[in-house]
Amino acid sequence: MNRYMEIYADLKSRILNKTYLTGTLLPSENKLATHYQVSRETIRKALVLLLENGYIQKKQGKGSIVLDVQRFDFPISGLTSYKELQDSQNIHSQTLVHSLEKIRISKEFSAKIDLPINTEVWALMRQRKIDGEVIILDKDYLLTAIVPTLPIEEAENSIYLFLETKKQLAISYAQKEIVVEKVTEEDQQLMTLREEDTHVVVVRSRVYLEDTRLFQYTESRHRLDKFRFVDFARRRHA
Amino acid sequence: MNRYMEIYADLKSRILNKTYLTGTLLPSENKLATHYQVSRETIRKALVLLLENGYIQKKQGKGSIVLDVQRFDFPISGLTSYKELQDSQNIHSQTLVHSLEKIRISKEFSAKIDLPINTEVWALMRQRKIDGEVIILDKDYLLTAIVPTLPIEEAENSIYLFLETKKQLAISYAQKEIVVEKVTEEDQQLMTLREEDTHVVVVRSRVYLEDTRLFQYTESRHRLDKFRFVDFARRRHA
DNA sequence: TAGTGGTCTAGACCACTAT
DNA sequence: TAGTGGTCTAGACCACTAG
Structure with missing residues (x-):
């Protein structure tokens, strides 16, 4: 498992856990980089995964907003069998x-x-x-x-x-x-x-x-x- | 327009142009970086766009294979209106x-x-x-x-x-x-x-x-x- | 103005493919 | 073994948001 995949999995579970609540902001990329002890680019790769899978929405100058993930259930999309x-x-x-x-x-x-x-x-x-x-x-x-x-x-x-x-x-x-x-x-x-x-x-x-x-x-x-x-x-x- | 978007657009048009043929490999990331006078990470961002939009398939140790883009016509997917x-x-x-x-x-x-x-x-x-x-x-x-x-x-x-x-x-x-x-x-x-x-x-x-x-x-x-x-x-x- | 995300760099090491 | 893509770093500058 790569570092950015691990971080993605961790952040994802925290969103599902309600550690990070819908509508609030994730910690900034710099803070996450410090917390996980990685460079900012590695954090950004993890955030791209969250973005693509509908967990967050990013806004320049503002931050990463947690989306209401409950609403996006039942994903037959992609290649789910x-x-x-x-x-x-x-x-x-x-x-x-x-x-x-x-x-x-x-x-x-x-x-x-x-x-x-x-x-x-x-x-x-x-x-x-x-x-x-x-x-x-x-x-x-x-x-x-x-x-x-x-x-x-x-x-x-x-x-x-x-x-x-x-x-x-x-x-x-x-x-x-x-x-x-x-x-x-x-x-x-x-x-x-x-x-x-x-x-x-x-x-x-x-x-x-x-x-x-x-x-x-x-x-x-x-x-x-x-x-x-x-x-x-x-x-x-x- | 960002540099990696420009490079994406250029590579995409070359694929549609048949400059790069279906089944062949794109130039390596290092060669593309030299050619476009950017760093390798910037090339990689352009390649991610090609990947996500179905133009290429990447293989570690091998290269970026050009896909048959004709087959993927009629994209109602996404948010096309x-x-x-x-x-x-x-x-x-x-x-x-x-x-x-x-x-x-x-x-x-x-x-x-x-x-x-x-x-x-x-x-x-x-x-x-x-x-x-x-x-x-x-x-x-x-x-x-x-x-x-x-x-x-x-x-x-x-x-x-x-x-x-x-x-x-x-x-x-x-x-x-x-x-x-x-x-x-x-x-x-x-x-x-x-x-x-x-x-x-x-x-x-x-x-x-x-x-x-x-x-x-x-x-x-x-x-x-x-x-x-x-x-x-x-x-x-x- | 301080803090945020967006872009880009130059370099490093690793895993994989082919020969 | 040489060359490829995959990951990761530490730093830089820019565009945008909000107080």
Whole structure:
């Protein structure tokens, strides 16, 4: 752990602890530098993390204002996965692996995702149950070249967890798209849909590793009434 | 303009120009520092901007890899407003101001947005037409305490543009929520909905100023078939 | 005017990648 | 081993806020 990460974690916990109250100012950068026995630039790196994650707002000549962090709950934003979400929200749910098989990318599919025809991938389909109803249908495609084995027990939990801890793969960034589409026959069969459900929310993601290789394509299909996406956004000044 | 912003802009344009090609490495930080006649830390600040905006991917011991920026088009993410979006996408559209009036926050409404009861706000309702059809219905509420006057001509364009250039208000960050809801009677009357449109996508935003004051609450209602949200996300390491 | 955050420097050492 | 990015320092000057 780097020094500025440690300081970030410490300040963050103090904000969550209410040691630093909403609306008040953090100690100045110089004071923090003295307190943590580091240079001011190191403090500033920690503060950038607080800023980016919505814990503080900085104002030149004034200081760092603590934000109301309670309001910014439920961060599906970023690359948070279903399992992480579930843990943080105490949602009682269950994952059913519907199918797991090796396939090769067809011509039509190749156009949709940007993988060459015939690339071998794991095709994983999972149903996410909440209170006995299948609310989400997850369709994942992972390159077998990067993930040779995919135990079915792992698929029942978080794939990200498995890949990051056991396979030492560094997931770095993703492109995500949210649209609403008409339900397919597959949705009808595999999800708990009501009569009024003519559409589902579809979240498509392409996930890349640190070395910029694409290794996962995901299609997550959500029942309309259970879908919610929350984002904390800072205005780009560039 | 700061030096690192200038360097960011320059490197960004070179990437878009194809001076630096997708998949190749940028010159090393030391070389860039020599070339731009600045210290390495200044170069690093410029590279952080490229990183955050999805132009490069860095790898320790290797270098900064140029990403395929074409793929990351259509950024509704962040705080981009409708007008900015329209400009960058060449969409032919039209904005109709349906109503603009001063109102006071009611008890029920106060619970939904976090403003005290009786706060005076501008209530602005706009219809967004594309190819003759009203696709989006925007409902904005702006604090009159912060924006005393709101000319109707300005409302027909971008409110952000008006506030930032003419009123010198610094918009800083927002919390955004996307859900799907049943159409209301109001939607039926003010939007071009088809028989199958039983739901609309609702994007709710709370927008804050640099001094952390909330000053705008927005509800943007989109026809299902025309809604698309794209996001570039980096995995949080904290 | 004193104190704050914003920018920038010149140098150091470390961890990682490639050869 | 040479070169890369990652971290950290101690200091400087500037722009902004508030009393």
